[in-house]
Amino acid sequence: MPAAAASSHHHRTRLRSRTAPLLLLVVLAVFVVTELLRSSSRGGFTASARRAGSSPAKANHSSAAPRKILLDPDFTPRLPRQSPLSLSLSARNALPPRNTARFPALPDGHLKIVLYVHNRPRYLRLVVDSLSRVEDIGEAMLIVSHDGYFPEMDKIVQGIDFCQVKQIFAPYSPHLFPDTFPGVSPGDCQSKDNAKEKRCKGDPDQYGNHRSPRIVSLKHHWWWMMNTVWDGLQETMGFDGHILFIEEDHYIFPNAYRNAQLLVDLKPKKCPGCYAINLAPSDVKAKGEGWESLVAEKMGNIGYAFNRTVWRKIHAKAKQFCAFDEYNWDITMWATVYPSFGAPVYSLRGPRRSAAHFGKCGLHQGQGSSNVCVDNASGAVELEEIDKVPNIKADWPVRIIQRQEGYQAGFKGWGGWGDRRDRELCLSFAYMYHVKDQSPA
Ligand SMILES: *[C@@H]1O[C@H](CO)[C@@H](O)[C@H](O)[C@H]1NC(C)=O
Numbered sequence: 001m002p003a004a005a006a007s008s009h010h011h012r013t014r015l016r017s018r019t020a021p022l023l024l025l026v027v028l029a030v031f032v033v034t035e036l037l038r039s040s041s042r043g044g045f046t047a048s049a050r051r052a053g054s055s056p057a058k059a060n061h062s063s064a065a066p067r068k069i070l071l072d073p074d075f076t077p078r079l080p081r082q083s084p085l086s087l088s089l090s091a092r093n094a095l096p097p098r099n100t101a102r103f104p105a106l107p108d109g110h111l112k113i114v115l116y117v118h119n120r121p122r123y124l125r126l127v128v129d130s131l132s133r134v135e136d137i138g139e140a141m142l143i144v145s146h147d148g149y150f151p152e153m154d155k156i157v158q159g160i161d162f163c164q165v166k167q168i169f170a171p172y173s174p175h176l177f178p179d180t181f182p183g184v185s186p187g188d189c190q191s192k193d194n195a196k197e198k199r200c201k202g203d204p205d206q207y208g209n210h211r212s213p214r215i216v217s218l219k220h221h222w223w224w225m226m227n228t229v230w231d232g233l234q235e236t237m238g239f240d241g242h243i244l245f246i247e248e249d250h251y252i253f254p255n256a257y258r259n260a261q262l263l264v265d266l267k268p269k270k271c272p273g274c275y276a277i278n279l280a281p282s283d284v285k286a287k288g289e290g291w292e293s294l295v296a297e298k299m300g301n302i303g304y305a306f307n308r309t310v311w312r313k314i315h316a317k318a319k320q321f322c323a324f325d326e327y328n329w330d331i332t333m334w335a336t337v338y339p340s341f342g343a344p345v346y347s348l349r350g351p352r353r354s355a356a357h358f359g360k361c362g363l364h365q366g367q368g369s370s371n372v373c374v375d376n377a378s379g380a381v382e383l384e385e386i387d388k389v390p391n392i393k394a395d396w397p398v399r400i401i402q403r404q405e406g407y408q409a410g411f412k413g414w415g416g417w418g419d420r421r422d423r424e425l426c427l428s429f430a431y432m433y434h435v436k437d438q439s440p441a
């Protein structure tokens with residue numbers, strides 16, 4: 001506020017109370033005009049952030065930066081033309097959550113839980129069964145995000161009755177496009193084809209391989225889902241709490257929901273430098289140390305939860321995320337996005353896990369191939385009594401695990417993400433809820 005230049009506090013207050021509305025009006029008017037000019041010079045490109053209204057009043061813009069959505073004026077998002085199936089799934093995405101009559105009001109401080117799935121019904125049944133036993137799960141809203149349309153997966157999700165359920169389908173999943181991008185289109189290069197010799201379409205990755213829709217679908221889905229749950233859904237757009245993310249092969253312990261809430265509450269006091277909370281160690285095979293302390297370590301990929309402030313930071317790195325030649329979303333985050341934050345990205349967790357990865361079949365095995373990977377996950381997770389009740393104590397200290405092994409800045413990626421079209425689609429997902437007009441591809 002320019003009024004801050006006034007000398008006495010008393011004077012300042014009076015001055016501000018009289019001039020503030022006027023000043024605000026002027027600042028807002030300047031802002032609107034600037035935005036109009038910017039958007040007209042870009043041909044209808046509307047880059048104003050949803051929360052932009054709160055930033056102009058601040059004198060120091062850098063402190064408001066994470067709330068503002070930074071968009072590249074030179075990038076025009078393009079989304080593939082939708083098939084009838086894709087359109088029908090988009091329509092389903094707009095449906096309200098189910099089970100609202102049974103769970104009419106979600107309490108303050110509740111978590112949203114996003115379960116992202118592909119096509120392993122045997123696993124999903126087990127995960128849903130584990131969720132049904134989670135203490136107080138009825139307070140949560142479960143959002144299930146599907147990569148591809150698979151009737152059996154759909155049916156399992158429609159059968160969930162223990163909390164509010166919002167079902168969404170990635171409408172641009174390669175699995176929905178049998179003969180056009182993001183699926184395989186005629187004329188696409190394959191494996192190590194030489195594009196010039198074969199006159200085929202595509203850009204090879206750093207190892208000379210062309211894109212495989214089955215493989216790129218994972219990172220596309222994760223990124224589409226992140227953008228959608230934070231910025232695209234009526235149900236979550238104004239949500240200021242934490243969203244917890246789990247996958248179709250994560251067994252969730254009965255104490256998971258309450259433990260997650262405890263960790264969220266303790267995070268600001270116990271670990272102000274932590275970005276997130278985790279339900280399990282970052283080493284996916286570890287069960288935890290059993291210490292009488294909390295643990296801060298690098299972000300893991302099982303049961304992680306963070307808030308919108310952190311999402312804004314991630315979203316601001318959309319270019320890095322989308323341009324990095326690595327088909328795994330988590331390795332992309334560890335190798336490019338987190339290191340770019342400038343400080344170690346710690347996550348807070350308990351000393352015993354509240355979720356466990358049980359799948360023996362990788363995502364690339366299994367469905368659709370001749371050697372179907374069969375793993376009924378029996379005996380994968382043994383629960384002790386202590387895992388059935390909240391088992392995190394507020395008076396515990398925090399142990400910080402520094403300098404951990406694993407992917408980090410400098411790793412150049414496993415490839416699989418070299419095609420310009422994938423990078424552009426990825427970036428389009430980051431822009432689609434912030435830019436009014438997308439040109440149809
Ligand atoms: C704005 O805030 C940042 C950090 O919050 C600080 O480094 C910078 O010096 C401030 N700038 C001004 C003009 O006050």
Ligand SMILES: *[C@@H]1O[C@H](CO)[C@@H](O)[C@H](O)[C@H]1NC(C)=O
Pocket residue numbers: 240267272274275276307308309310
């Ligand atoms: C979100 O979490 C971050 C990291 O823990 C924290 O710094 C920030 O204050 C939180 N934001 C809100 C709005 O609670």
Ligand SMILES: *[C@@H]1O[C@H](CO)[C@@H](O)[C@H](O)[C@H]1NC(C)=O
Pocket residue numbers: 376377378
């Ligand atoms: C799961 O698979 C194991 C062998 O891998 C088998 O012994 C067991 O009976 C199966 N359980 C169910 C419930 O199908």
